[in-house]
Amino acid sequence: MGLFSHLGLSDLPKEIFNYRLFWSVGVFGILGAGRGIDEGLVGGMISLKSFKDEFPLEVGTASEIANRESNITSMVQLGSIGGALLAFILCDRIGRVRSLQALTFLWAIGFVIVVTSFGNIGQILAGRLIAGLGVGMTTVVGPTYLAEVAPKKIRGMLTNIFAGAVYLGVMIAYFANWGCSENISDSSRSQWVIPQAIHIMFAGVIFIASLTVPESPRFLVMRGKHEQALKNLCTLRQLPSDHPSIMSEILDIRDQLDHEQESTRGSTLWGKLKELITIPANRYRLMLGVMSQLLGQWSGASAITIYATSFFAALGKTGQSEKLFATCILGIVKFCSAYICAFFLIDFLGRRRSLYTGIILQTLSICYIAIYMAKVPASAHVSETSEITGAAKRAGIGAIAAIYISGFGWAIGWNSFQYLVNAEIYPSRLRALGSSIVMCIHFANQFGNTKAVPNMVLAMTNYGFFVFCTAVCVLGLLWVWFFVPETAGRSLESMEELFALPWHQIGRHGKSLSPVGDGLFGEDQEKARAIHQE
Template identity: 30%
Template sequence: MKDSVTLGKVRAYWLGSVVCFGGFLFGYDSGIVSGVLTLDSFRDDYRYGDAGATRASSLSVSLQQLGAFVACFLAWPLTDKLGRKKALMLSSAVFIIGVIIQTINTHSLTAFYIARVIAGLGLGASTVVVPMFNSEMMPKELRGQVGSFFQWFFTFGIFISYWVDYGVAKNISDTDPSQWQIPIGLQLLPAGILGLGMFTVPESARWLTKKGRHDEAWKSLQWIRADSSQVTIDEMEEIRAGVVAEARATEGFQFKELLQGENFKRVLAAFAVFTAQQATGATAFAYFGPQYFKLIVGSGDRSLLVTAIFGAVKVVACGIFVLFFAERLSRRQVLIGGAVFMSACQIVTAAVVKSFPAPEEQQATVSPPAIATIALIYLFVVAYNFSWGPMPWPYVSEIFSPRIREPGVAIGVASQWLWNFVFSLTTPYMIASLGWGTFLVWGIFDLFIAGFTFFLLKETRGLSLERIAQSRFKAHSTSSEEWLEGPAKDTTRDD
């Protein structure tokens, strides 16, 4: 029995790692583009100078987010029809097409922008399917931890991308196109691992049951649990009962139901959670790290080095949280505490940068105020990766009833991409016009996020998807026990 439990955990971690290569892909792409846009070789090949740099940075990042936003609404019917595995394979293939076009030296920013949109379609679709797949296959004891793998892999992707940018900037000539083609083209590797990795894991047991493929569903659940005991048999029966209830519940589903009663509360919560994740300012740092650190250490390749170390801090912080704290801490409490701590870091950073602006040119040594500011930003990213980085992904995948789970998750993730697009479009202009004030803006946002979390978010740790679906989304609930005070009123059916 002990051996089967261990093997079950290994298989759960393997499945979570494979599907969360979508997070690695997301992170690598997020980090690589900001550094590439600072390379002289890229500017020369695409024929724009300092005057067009802000516009190129804004569009190169934001257009991909726009493609990802659109893909969220395409992914919902796609994953329902094809299953989780095939949907991720298709997402990977679309992303690869976009990367190949980006890597070709077309000398056309228009072609590069179109390729970014195509890659965004694949990336956005995968971010809808990954949390859904994870939540459906994980035992409730591991759901928060393995669900947080998405953010951990995201930080790995960012970490690798920053060091790749730094490496090509230091070791390849500014006149050689491979200086920017190598970091862009390397995106093919994680995309291939995601697509091909699907051959090593089973399809979602819940999806197979929904499609009436019960023998395959049982084999899938047996594989992921490494067990065929009565406990697993009972879980299979619970899944079948849940799917039957879901089939009755989703019969005649109409989009207007998402605006009714309990459904609307959950959709609004999902939308707000991912909006808040983007409004922390952490994603803006991921995309435009070199530009932010230029405000602190001045021009030169030092900003790329400081950004690369920033990526390493993200990986370590998120790894510690995922491995040791994800299933030990209240989802709600870490989100509140993280927002408060991030706000303090950002506001103090704004004050220091205003009082001690960076020199125009890179100096021989980094000043003490700059070192203090860098430390504050590193503390900020530690707090983010203990809270708003990993937690939204498992949280949003948990809160929906079966009737609206797929469109609900799609809307939640779509809001992530919508605000990702908004902030990636505006951040270069914020940095150019506000300077130190950009840090202050994020600090104020983080204060509002802490208040929103305190008053509106509910605890889900330790509960099965079926229990959460059957219970009321209570106002001001602060513990998982408060979900148990009665079934949610069904506002979508007359019977």
């Protein structure tokens, strides 16, 4: 119990940390790899000679080429906007597990269409759009289930398995592109098809694994299936139904849902949307989700992930293999840092401090890259006869290291926060709707970002683009300081007290004005016994 005591978990029954919980969390957590695999693969795919030979990309002006490439890279993001909305409809109607199975079908079908395109750019676009529907659903279905089944004191850790899986996917994708570039001939379409087939493999494995996962107890309570909800909760916690921890948790779930349904009985979809927008506490929640997406997406990290090969080229990595290998290192950095944050920071250091640390690292590293590119423009790397030497070369090595540091900062900052805040702050009946709206904004921003970056770099140069990203990071720091509350250690049902505070107190003073309370006392114990006897 020494480690448990050190991490503040000694008051939890040790049975809670069991294989059924971690298996279920793992199946839903690995959904994050869907988005990560695509972000890591697509930028490398369009840079491979085999792909360029099969699809005439480099025809026309620089602007036309940039638009053509951005159409291909951004099509999954466009489909994901619809996927996030579809997830809301399916999550609350057929449940979290069935929604997972539906999204893996769309995900796999889309990439079957992609790999059978044989020179048809239109088919590539159509396949990536369909796959995007499934990938977009992952960002709602995965974090929603994880937040609902996780014990509150490790909710951040378990929910951020999804965020970490994004970079597991990125890392696998980068290595797949690099390995196929090195070992498969440029004349063979297998060079780009084999990495894309990873999508189909992941979707199939996740679908099969989902057949053994119990449905979320909170969803079952929402549907009035109280006996099955209690049974599933006991399965996930590996505790008997009369255990105080089980009675406390099921009581919290029922009380919150009863209160919500009593205050909004008979509410339609329009009623839920109106409730989300017109009630100040819910509006504040929605603001947190929306702003985290706007500031996170335009901080530069997503652009670096997708267009990593181009940015490494601008920093002096001119060979195809050299550029792809540099992206592999970036993938490892983001993967390791995402899970360091998930397992050691987000619950034990706190949401605010993790976010502060990540954004500060990102700001400093991106600012350094901007300064380097202002002093040593990308054109200096183009000619092999004008090799950069001396201080400029050493500064270039520092700029490449700064790319990796920015990836570390992003992974422990915005990347962890953007999924976690969405999953844990909403009432149960609004969680799917709120998450879907915010994830639509997430993918709309990512689509705009992916489409805009090639043209931004043309118009502003690499230097101007990174100056823009630095400014966004600074703005993000100010926003976090004023608006973001600390939610570590809170039950999902206790969020209501925090967001009932005046809006100007929630972020900076919410933790002290609305402390976390644990345990059942007095009348609550009697209610728990009554529930067990039903």
